[in-house]
Amino acid sequence: MRGPLVLGIETSCDETAIGIVAGRTLLANVIASSVEEHARFGGVVPEIASRAHLEAIQPALAQALKDAGLTLKDIDAVAVTGGPGLIGALLVGTSTAAGLALGLGRPIYAVNHLAAHISVDYLTHENPVEPTIALLVSGGHSSLLKIDDITHSITKLGATMDDAAGEAFDKIARIMDLGFPGGPAIDRTARDGNPTAIDFPRGLTTSDDWRTRPYDFSFSGLKTAVARYLEATPQYVRGDVAASFQEAVVDVLLQKAVHACQESGIDRLVIAGGVAANSRLRHLASERCERAKITLAIPEPALCTDNGAMVASLGALMIAAGRPASPLAFDATSSMAVETVSL
Numbered sequence: 115m116r117g118p119l120v121l122g123i124e125t126s127c128d129e130t131a132i133g134i135v136a137g138r139t140l141l142a143n144v145i146a147s148s149v150e151e152h153a154r155f156g157g158v159v160p161e162i163a164s165r166a167h168l169e170a171i172q173p174a175l176a177q178a179l180k181d182a183g184l185t186l187k188d189i190d191a192v193a194v195t196g197g198p199g200l201i202g203a204l205l206v207g208t209s210t211a212a213g214l215a216l217g218l219g220r221p222i223y224a225v226n227h228l229a230a231h232i233s234v235d236y237l238t239h240e241n242p243v244e245p246t247i248a249l250l251v252s253g254g255h256s257s258l259l260k261i262d263d264i265t266h267s268i269t270k271l272g273a274t275m276d277d278a279a280g281e282a283f284d285k286i287a288r289i290m291d292l293g294f295p296g297g298p299a300i301d302r303t304a305r306d307g308n309p310t311a312i313d314f315p316r317g318l319t320t321s322d323d324w325r326t327r328p329y330d331f332s333f334s335g336l337k338t339a340v341a342r343y344l345e346a347t348p349q350y351v352r353g354d355v356a357a358s359f360q361e362a363v364v365d366v367l368l369q370k371a372v373h374a375c376q377e378s379g380i381d382r383l384v385i386a387g388g389v390a391a392n393s394r395l396r397h398l399a400s401e402r403c404e405r406a407k408i409t410l411a412i413p414e415p416a417l418c419t420d421n422g423a424m425v426a427s428l429g430a431l432m433i434a435a436g437r438p439a440s441p442l443a444f445d446a447t448s449s450m451a452v453e454t455v456s457l
């Protein structure tokens with residue numbers, strides 16, 4: 115059973131990404147990244163990202179249509195990341211999307227990047243997957259959510275009080291000189307390390323925290339602890355530091371996610387966002403969920419980091435649920451509450 119042909123456009127950060135789905139079937143997923151242009155600055159430079167999107171978006175669109183064996187006229191609806199993200203970067207995608215929707219006479223769905231990360235998981239399941247608990251861990255956001263309907267009803271259980279999980283990876287990689295983006299670099303470096311070599315702190319896990327803010331995260335104390343350790347230990351073993359840091363992040367994320375499932379009585383967990391590509395997180399999540407009898411869903415690594423398939427998927431889900439399209443003149447927005455699914 116195929117559904118509407120939806121084109122998804124994602125340009126919120128440094129990936130120019132176009133995805134095409136037919137309902138829950140993925141037809142094309144093209145990603146052009148400008149990450150190498152940012153690497154020497156140690157982080158994404160907004161102006162460089164916007165210019166790179168302008169150059170990459172037309173070729174990416176042409177490639178996606180070719181991969182799907184379609185022409186623009188076949189497209190039933192256009193979905194685009196309306197926020198959150200870098201405003202100049204978002205505007206390249208949203209202007210392209212609005213132009214296409216207007217020219218083709220098709221509806222446009224300006225959707226939330228965060229909900230889109232989660233909805234990529236729906237591509238791999240025919241059956242309803244709600245309600246579900248979602249652990250969303252990306253470069254800009256970390257939150258625990260209860261999803262009753264991804265198009266309409268998302269409840270925030272908790273979020274990070276300071277750095278996002280991916281941001282913590284990026285910052286630690288930077289002080290260890292491992293390059294940018296830090297997540298994949300730490301993941302690689304940690305492979306030859308001992309995760310129990312250094313006992314780094316687990317943020318917000320005192321008994322008081324479990325009582326008052328069980329679903330919130332904090333990574334700033336961990337970041338300081340790693341920086342102090344590096345300063346005090348000139349002969350440190352890179353693999354051990356990376357593995358022990360990674361273990362501290364992943365352990366807390368999963369303790370709280372499993373707790374959310376148990377407390378809410380929802381025995382399904384989806385993990386989404388760039389950090390969900392982390393090999394240790396994936397491994398430990400499957401162990402802990404099996405033990406707690408929780409059904410675990412983690413998209414394949416290439417669909418965890420930013421992509422257009424996730425945007426197209428959310429667009430198709432919006433159509434299937436009969437949700438209204440966005441006005442053509444919607445405003446892209448750099449900050450957007452995680453509960454707001456579309457503009």
Ligand code: KG4
Nearest residue numbers: 252253254280297298388389391392419420
């Ligand atoms: O979802 P995403 O691609 O972009 C945002 O929406 O932010 O997430 C990017 C973040 C970066 O912080 C990156 O370091 C992290 O995801 N990341 C990883 C891994 N791959 C990407 N973190 C840990 N391990 C990885 N393998």
Ligand code: ZN
Nearest residue numbers: 252388419420
């Ligand atoms: Zn993202």
